[in-house]
Amino acid sequence: MNVLIVGGGKIGRNLAMFLNVEGRHSITLVEKQEQVAHALMRILPDIRVIEGDGCDPSVLREAGAEFADAVAAVTGDDEDNLVIAVLCKREFRVGRVAARINNPKNAWLFTRRMGVDLPIDTAQTIGRGLEADINLGAIVQLTRLREGRISLIEFTVSPESSAVGKTVAALRLPPDCLLTAILRGDDVILPSGETVIQAGDQVIALAYRDREASLSERFQ
Numbered sequence: 513m514n515v516l517i518v519g520g521g522k523i524g525r526n527l528a529m530f531l532n533v534e535g536r537h538s539i540t541l542v543e544k545q546e547q548v549a550h551a552l553m554r555i556l557p558d559i560r561v562i563e564g565d566g567c568d569p570s571v572l573r574e575a576g577a578e579f580a581d582a583v584a585a586v587t588g589d590d591e592d593n594l595v596i597a598v599l600c601k602r603e604f605r606v607g608r609v610a611a612r613i614n615n616p617k618n619a620w621l622f623t624r625r626m627g628v629d630l631p632i633d634t635a636q637t638i639g640r641g642l643e644a645d646i647n648l649g650a651i652v653q654l655t656r657l658r659e660g661r662i663s664l665i666e667f668t669v670s671p672e673s674s675a676v677g678k679t680v681a682a683l684r685l686p687p688d689c690l691l692t693a694i695l696r697g698d699d700v701i702l703p704s705g706e707t708v709i710q711a712g713d714q715v716i717a718l719a720y721r722d723r724e725a726s727l728s729e730r731f732q
Contacts, residue, residue: 516580516606518542518566518596519587520552523612527584528559529716530664540575542566555693555700567595569603577604586612586632594626601627662720667731671711675731681705686726689719 515531517524520543531537540560543549549563564571566587577583577599583606585596593611600606610630613619622631669675675683680691680703694701695714701707709715709731719727 513581514538514540514576514579516540516542516572516575516577516583516600518572518575518583518585519593519612520545520548520561521586521588523586524584525552525555526664526666527586528556532556532558533664533718540580542571542575551698554698555695567592567599569599572596572599572604577606580604580606582606582608582610584610584612584632586610588614590614590618590621594621594628597622597627599627662718663724664716664718665724665727666714666716667728669709669711669713669715669731673709673711673731675709676711678709679705680707680709683709683730685730686719686723689717689723689727691715691717 513536515537517528517539518541520541524541524543528539528541531539540562541552541556542562542564543552544563544565546563549561552559552561562571562575564574566572566575566585580600583596583600585593585600587593587596590613593613597609597611600609608629609627610632611622611628612632613622616633619631619633622628685691691703693716694703694707694709695716696710696712715731717727
């Protein structure tokens with residue numbers, strides 16, 4: 513499936529990573545901020561990243577909107593997301609359009625008439641996930657794979673974490689847990705057993721659902 517994601521913030525980046533892990537999709541990501549776009553090119557080498565404004569039809573055309581099976585407009589601006597949805601639905605005839613709602617007061621605008629097949633209410637999603645976030649400390653669940661059995665998760669290593677200064681091997685991660693990437697400033701690290709954990713590291717991992725709590729404990 514050809515998937516176009518507009519907005520390279522945390523949601524767009526993590527959605528791209530999730531779809532890439534599945535390995536069944538051709539993904540293009542559009543981000544208008546030059547610095548962010550270039551960082552995404554390093555973080556996501558297997559994904560096509562285009563620097564440009566997703567509200568510009570020429571940028572959407574360059575990104576292949578006319579051939580997209582699905583589009584996700586997930587910028588931090590509701591107006592932009594609606595413009596992108598309308599363009600993709602009416603100009604490029606995309607079959608499936610999802611759009612992020614940043615301000616709940618604007619939710620009434622995100623309708624099929626405006627080109628939105630699937631509204632994504634950020635506040636509601638966060639509210640539903642609050643209990644799980646409390647139970648798992650600083651871990652934020654990004655999405656679930658394999659019918660909910662596997663999670664793609666991200667967390668930030670606090671300065672007080674017992675993991676700081678240790679190698680990945682020394683952490684003795686639970687079985688069936690895999691650290692897929694560490695974001696450290698502008699650097700993207702593909703961790704090995706010898707990689708040393710530092711305070712402030714953003715760690716992205718795959719773990720079976722029943723292993724998430726054990727993984728969290730290694731970084732407390």
